[in-house]
Amino acid sequence: MYKVNEVFQTIQGEGYYTGTPAIFVRLQGCPVGCSWCDTKHTWQIDPDLQVTRATLITKRADSDYWAEMTPEELLQLFQEQGFQAKHVVITGGEPCMYDLVPLCEALHAGGLTTQIETSGTFEIRVPAASWVTVAPKINMAGGYAVLTSAMQRANEIKHPIAMQKHIDELVALLNHTATQDKLIYLQPISQQKRATELAIATCIARNWRLSVQVHKYLGIE
Numbered sequence: 342m343y344k345v346n347e348v349f350q351t352i353q354g355e356g357y358y359t360g361t362p363a364i365f366v367r368l369q370g371c372p373v374g375c376s377w378c379d380t381k382h383t384w385q386i387d388p389d390l391q392v393t394r395a396t397l398i399t400k401r402a403d404s405d406y407w408a409e410m411t412p413e414e415l416l417q418l419f420q421e422q423g424f425q426a427k428h429v430v431i432t433g434g435e436p437c438m439y440d441l442v443p444l445c446e447a448l449h450a451g452g453l454t455t456q457i458e459t460s461g462t463f464e465i466r467v468p469a470a471s472w473v474t475v476a477p478k479i480n481m482a483g484g485y486a487v488l489t490s491a492m493q494r495a496n497e498i499k500h501p502i503a504m505q506k507h508i509d510e511l512v513a514l515l516n517h518t519a520t521q522d523k524l525i526y527l528q529p530i531s532q533q534k535r536a537t538e539l540a541i542a543t544c545i546a547r548n549w550r551l552s553v554q555v556h557k558y559l560g561i562e
């Protein structure tokens with residue numbers, strides 16, 4: 342059983358798969374507490390806010406209620422909703438609070454590809470075929486050993502930044518975790534102008550890539 346905050350179909354707006362039609366499964370719960378987090382409504386798992394699957398699918402705005410679903414129920418939901426996308430992004434909240442192996446395996450068996458958006462603060466439990474995006478939460482809960490193994494598993498590293506300090510922290514982390522061959526994206530926090538300018542300049546200087554949360558510019562989910 343997974344605690345699900347929302348399920349929706351949209352265009353992946355971040356990182357390597359930007360522009361790809363995708364079904365998003367947003368899981369409930371995150372203890373990390375990033376001050377600039379754009380999904381604070383997923384942090385708490387309040388037992389009083391559990392709803393049925395039928396209620397959850399009517400959700401149209403951000404809210405902190407959630408429903409329990411099995412992988413089979415999720416696949417059935419995709420069918421009922423008539424979703425066409427072949428790529429499933431599992432995010433949160435912090436999805437790696439959960440063992441994602443059964444969920445990803447069921448989705449793969451249903452002919453779908455999977456991508457995980459994670460902070461690297463929990464052990465990553467996914468099949469080898471899943472694409473893993475690590476947005477490393479440096480100096481946050483979880484500990485360095487967990488973050489190191491997450492960095493090694495990552496297919497891409499996508500770092501939210503607002504100031505030079507955030508870039509310096511990423512460089513130090515990369516130097517410690519032997520991740521030279523990874524795709525590296527900088528993602529300006531909350532479309533701030535200065536953050537975006539800093540990200541552009543740093544990407545050019547280091548031959549990294551820019552990720553700009555395209556969905557927020559488009560006003561889509």
Ligand SMILES: C[S@@+](CC[C@H](N)C(=O)[O-])C[C@H]1O[C@@H](n2cnc3c(N)ncnc32)[C@H](O)[C@@H]1O
Nearest residue numbers: 377378379433434435458459460476501530531
């Ligand atoms: C909401 S998080 C959920 C997944 C996971 N907890 C994580 O942090 O990767 C999804 C992505 O959005 C990024 N993010 C969250 N709030 C943001 C903001 N205000 N500006 C830019 N990126 C943000 C996170 O760093 C992460 O890459």
Ligand SMILES: Nc1nc2[nH]cc(C(=O)O)c2c(=O)[nH]1
Nearest residue numbers: 352353354355432458556562
């Ligand atoms: N369109 C769109 N792309 C996204 N990429 C990562 C997201 C997330 O919240 O994890 C996200 C999201 O919420 N919407």
Ligand code: SF4
Nearest residue numbers: 371373374375378460
């Ligand atoms: S780890 Fe992810 S979901 Fe949790 S607070 Fe940070 S950005 Fe938000």
Ligand SMILES: [Mg+2]
Nearest residue numbers: 379380432562
């Ligand atoms: Mg988002």
